[in-house]
Amino acid sequence: MSVMVLIGAQWGDEGKGKATDLYGERVNWVVRYQGGNNAGHTVVLPDGQKFALHLIPSGILTPGVSNVIGNGVVIDPGVLLTELGGLDERNVDTSRLFISADAHLIMPYHVAIDKVSERYLGKAKIGTTGRGIGPAYQDKVARLGVRVQDLLDPSILAQKVEAALDIKNQILVKIYNRKGLDAGRIVDTVLEQAEAFKHRISDTRLELGEAVRRGEHILLEGSQGTLLDVDHGTYPYVTSSNPTAGGAAVGSGLGPTSITSVLGILKAYTTRVGSGPFPTELEDQWGEYLRKTGGEIGVTTGRLRRCGWFDAVIARYATRVNGITDYFLTKLDVLSSLETVPICVAYDVDGQRHDEMPLTQTGFHHATPIYEEMPGWFEDISHCRSFSELPANAQAYVNRVEELSQARVSAIGVGPGRDQTIVVHDVLAG
Ligand code: IMP
Numbered sequence: 001m002s003v004m005v006l007i008g009a010q011w012g013d014e015g016k017g018k019a020t021d022l023y024g025e026r027v028n029w030v031v032r033y034q035g036g037n038n039a040g041h042t043v044v045l046p047d048g049q050k051f052a053l054h055l056i057p058s059g060i061l062t063p064g065v066s067n068v069i070g071n072g073v074v075i076d077p078g079v080l081l082t083e084l085g086g087l088d089e090r091n092v093d094t095s096r097l098f099i100s101a102d103a104h105l106i107m108p109y110h111v112a113i114d115k116v117s118e119r120y121l122g123k124a125k126i127g128t129t130g131r132g133i134g135p136a137y138q139d140k141v142a143r144l145g146v147r148v149q150d151l152l153d154p155s156i157l158a159q160k161v162e163a164a165l166d167i168k169n170q171i172l173v174k175i176y177n178r179k180g181l182d183a184g185r186i187v188d189t190v191l192e193q194a195e196a197f198k199h200r201i202s203d204t205r206l207e208l209g210e211a212v213r214r215g216e217h218i219l220l221e222g223s224q225g226t227l228l229d230v231d232h233g234t235y236p237y238v239t240s241s242n243p244t245a246g247g248a249a250v251g252s253g254l255g256p257t258s259i260t261s262v263l264g265i266l267k268a269y270t271t272r273v274g275s276g277p278f279p280t281e282l283e284d285q286w287g288e289y290l291r292k293t294g295g296e297i298g299v300t301t302g303r304l305r306r307c308g309w310f311d312a313v314i315a316r317y318a319t320r321v322n323g324i325t326d327y328f329l330t331k332l333d334v335l336s337s338l339e340t341v342p343i344c345v346a347y348d349v350d351g352q353r354h355d356e357m358p359l360t361q362t363g364f365h366h367a368t369p370i371y372e373e374m375p376g377w378f379e380d381i382s383h384c385r386s387f388s389e390l391p392a393n394a395q396a397y398v399n400r401v402e403e404l405s406q407a408r409v410s411a412i413g414v415g416p417g418r419d420q421t422i423v424v425h426d427v428l429a430g
Pocket of ligand 1: 011012013038039040126127128129130131132133134223224228237238239240273274275
């Protein structure tokens with residue numbers, strides 16, 4: 001039995017879809033445990049078909065694998081329907097998708113408030129995806145949330161939506177000068193949408209617990225990334241859930257002792273979408289170079305990603321807070337053809353060297369990178385399938401990343417294709 005958690009080690013968009021797809025072939029279950037349709041995973045199949053998934057676990061593309069949307073996820077029912085429809089059109093079997101009865105629903109007022117509150121914040125905006133994620137999690141904690149199980153009881157659903165709207169409409173009308181929303185219409189729409197997926201609602205905690213008892217293999221698929229975690233990230237420029245490994249237990253209902261490995265997904269350079277500090281960000285031609293070469297455009301929002309060199313301080317931090325046992329280093333091919341490749345090994349904060357994350361957010365805002373220059377390589381590495389085939393300088397780069405990040409690099413991505421991966425250690429085999 002193995003239960004592997006897959007975590008983004010930076011600010012999201014590290015290439016988790018490719019990693020899930022790689023290991024997804026050998027597991028029985030793939031589970032989403034937090035976030036919602038703010039995520040976007042692009043998976044390229046051997047026949048070149050591209051799939052963008054926002055809510056449904058990437059394991060859906062592998063025949064025979066069961067997929068779970070766990071209790072920690074927030075679900076927009078309209079998005080769920082669209083995604084299921086898209087998969088049906090491509091003849092992907094979705095019969096083994098289970099949805100936790102305890103997951104929370106993103107309602108139209110969450111989306112409305114997300115968008116309007118960002119506009120209201122002006123320069124101080126978070127740069128959210130505008131999908132209602134934060135407001136849905138706020139309601140969960142405020143105990144005003146609507147859960148998937150409420151779809152099974154229309155009168156409870158109506159009561160909950162009405163109670164929430166009593167407050168939300170005041171906020172929309174009185175604070176943001178918008179129109180209020182109609183509870184009856186929302187309830188009718190959601191109930192109609194639910195007809196198409198009601199049969200998938202289940203006690204996913206029990207299903208997963210039983211799977212562990214049977215010795216099956218489970219992949220817990222994190223979205224976003226460590227630095228976007230509401231507790232461990234660059235608060236307040238974070239998402240509203242816990243993408244880090246601890247969140248995997250909470251958001252799936254599996255106890256922490258069932259987790260057997262934590263795989264961090266680490267891009268060979270760094271990107272970020274939305275606002276917030278980013279010490280190695282490049283606002284010159286090199287940032288543009290990484291963006292173009294790496295195709296750094298958001299899958300969910302189409303926004304251009306901010307780009308910068310590899311930051312080992314962040315990677316070390318991710319290793320620590322997630323208990324990362326192994327790394328999948330993605331997009332190494334993007335760094336080919338550079339004379340030298342800088343790695344940030346520490347920060348300078350107001351004249352003081354910091355090898356680890358500064359104590360305060362202000363410190364992180366003032367951090368300037370201290371770089372080490374690694375010699376580059378000019379060979380095309382996209383065809384390499386073993387570590388020894390990589391040019392010596394690319395090997396040295398990977399070794400340095402591994403040393404500074406304090407966890408072994410077990411897989412290396414050398415291109416977007418499913419087969420463009422070098423497997424150094426088999427994580428599932430231990
Ligand atoms: P929210 O998750 O939509 O509330 O957005 C909060 C912050 O997280 C913003 O900076 C978003 O750009 C960022 N974010 C949310 N989801 C992702 C993702 O999947 N990849 C990268 N950034 C994300």
